[in-house]
Amino acid sequence: MSRPEVEEVELELFVRALKLRHGYDFGEYARASLRRRVNALVQAQGHGSIGELTARLLRDDALLPVVIAGLSVPVSEMFRDPAVFRRLRDEVLPLLASYPQINIWQAGCAFGQEVYSLAILLEEAGLYDRSQIYATDFSDAAIARAQEGIFPAREARLYSENYLAAGGQHSLADYYHARYELITIDERLKRNVTFANHNLVCDGVFCEAHLILCRNVLIYFTDPLQNHVLELFRDSLVRSGFLCLGTRENIAFARAGRDFRAVDARLRIFQREQQRA
Amino acid sequence: MRAAADLVVLGCSAGGLRALHVLLSGLAANFPLPLAAVCHTGSEDVSLLCELLARSSTLPVQEASERCAPKPGQIYIAPSGYHLLLGVDGRFALSVDARVGYARPSIDVLFQSAAEACRGRLIGVVMTGANSDGAEGLQQIRRRGGVGIVQRPDDAEASAMPSAALELAGADHCLPLEQIAGLLNRLCGVVR
Missing domain, CATH: 3.40.50.150 (Vaccinia Virus protein VP39)
Incomplete structure (x- = not known):
């Protein structure tokens, strides 16, 4: 079994922190898209890794609405399809x-x-x-x-x-x-x-x-x-x-x-x- | 370079329809891997595109379906208006997240997700196109030990995309369109 990559572990720790600290459960979100969204947040917040974002999320409650908004990323249009x-x-x-x-x-x-x-x-x-x-x-x-x-x-x-x-x-x-x-x-x-x-x-x-x-x-x-x-x-x-x-x-x-x-x-x-x- | 791969991912844009025709007609009938492609055509109707491509392909061509696992010897085209991803469970996933570099589907999104899901056991192909989509994705594929193939820019109908891929990601193979199918066959140990 190959070792998971650092970023995979970081993503799981982020999901865990969001649940334990803030009560939001993203555990059953499909990982491929979740990872893209979390990485977009990391970039937008000027962090170098998911781990840095997680550390801040644990202590900075003001970040929570930003993270929740970033993880919902609503894209639609009127009368789409x-x-x-x-x-x-x-x-x-x-x-x-x-x-x-x-x-x-x-x-x-x-x-x-x-x-x-x-x-x-x-x-x-x-x-x-x-x-x-x-x-x-x-x-x-x-x-x-x-x-x-x-x-x-x-x-x-x-x-x-x-x-x-x-x-x-x-x-x-x-x-x-x-x-x-x-x-x-x-x-x-x-x-x-x-x-x-x-x-x-x-x-x-x-x-x-x-x-x-x-x-x-x-x-x-x-x-x-x-x-x-x-x-x-x-x-x-x-x-x-x-x-x-x-x-x-x-x-x-x-x-x-x-x-x-x-x-x-x-x-x-x-x-x-x-x-x- | 590792020869062992689970999947071929492919991206093309301007001029991509003709390029896909040439490539698919050259794949062996017993080609052993699934191939997933993002082709920016601007067309809403991917089922029509699949029908057209199926005429020149020895392998079945279909739109990639949500939650379905790609099967060996099948060609999958990303649906229009959705990003196509490969999930860590090895099945297709879709997203309507924002466009990446003006594109949805985005080649980078498919390549990056597939590079992660396959842990480098994949082949990425960047062909003709007038933007730079696919360059970052190909870089990820190669970083993880996958094989990068780029159409020779001077051979491409639009050279910007293969040039951008070569510049950022480099390539294990850079060759004219006519030779890409043969290379894929050889990398997979089959001959036409």
């Missing part, structure tokens, strides 16, 4: 329309791009007034950004193209105000969104959801954690409730994956089975 939003609009929302109150959980809301995409979709379907979106993330910094709903104006063109490709009925500009280099999402889109801190690793069921969106979050998790979160989603969904994952996610290795039936296998839209497998 337009075909998914079109499918939600055409096939899923009409089914949700039969419920008097529609609960939607956006798990891992990043900076809110998908939250507001969803709100627009519901608004245009005439369902938003009886919908409640729970937008959660484990990073307070991400939640604060999502709540603001402010994005760089240079993104607006891409967002607009996506919106139209997703079957948007108006102009995306109807939903934001452009000012200088920024666009700000219209306040009325926030009226039925509740932002809250929720960590998929350790927090439990908090609502009865008709639709859960969690796109490109589980790709960072090991098989056991992926399975754990799929169980959490299953237990949070009403019977026949919908789950929407990222378009390249694979749930074939998770036992709880059997509790979901593909509505659109290519776009990774699933429905909770009536009975557990």
Whole structure:
């Protein structure tokens, strides 16, 4: 057996320190991406090694939010993968329309791009007034950004193209105000969104959801954690409730994956089975 | 240089489609390693790219799937819009983390993760391209004892990428595109 390299050991000690000292458990995060993110933090903080960052993390509490924000690295765009939003609009929302109150959980809301995409979709379907979106993330910094709903104006063109490709009925500009280099999402889109801190690793069921969106979050998790979160989603969904994952996610290795039936296998839209497998 | 390898990783950018055609058509039908490639094509549709490449390849070509282990004699292409990584468990992983040098997928991300996962038991190939992606990754591969192959810049449709790789990482082999497949076959102990 060859000796592990110093950096591998340092990464494990960092994960251990974060858990023991601050209670955040990244033990079941897939190492390849975690290592890149931790190394990016090491560089950004001007340290020479993960070990140096760990030493500071143990004593400097002010560093914790920076580390948590750095380990969440939310990257998204409005109406990313337009075909998914079109499918939600055409096939899923009409089914949700039969419920008097529609609960939607956006798990891992990043900076809110998908939250507001969803709100627009519901608004245009005439369902938003009886919908409640729970937008959660484990990073307070991400939640604060999502709540603001402010994005760089240079993104607006891409967002607009996506919106139209997703079957948007108006102009995306109807939903934001452009000012200088920024666009700000219209306040009325926030009226039925509740932002809250929720960590998929350790927090439990908090609502009865008709639709859960969690796109490109589980790709960072090991098989056991992926399975754990799929169980959490299953237990949070009403019977026949919908789950929407990222378009390249694979749930074939998770036992709880059997509790979901593909509505659109290519776009990774699933429905909770009536009975557990 | 160690001949024993578990994986070939390959990166190409501008001019990469033609280069991949040439390379894949030269690999032996019993090529014993998996090959994972990042090709910046700007195309959204990797399945179409795989179909096109499969026509000139003796080996099956497919998009790399999350959590699946690469299999011997199969060609894997990184999906569009995602970084492709090799996990320490030897299976593919994807990420939507920020672009690296304007690229996602990034060649460096694949190479660095694979160098760590394979502990140097791998071959890295940098071919034509107009940026410097892959140079750092190839450096990591060679530092860990893996084999670095770079297309000769004067032979490449775009020379910037192979030049950057040679400058930063150096190479165990630097040769024209037409000869790279033959070298890979020989390094793996098979002949076409």
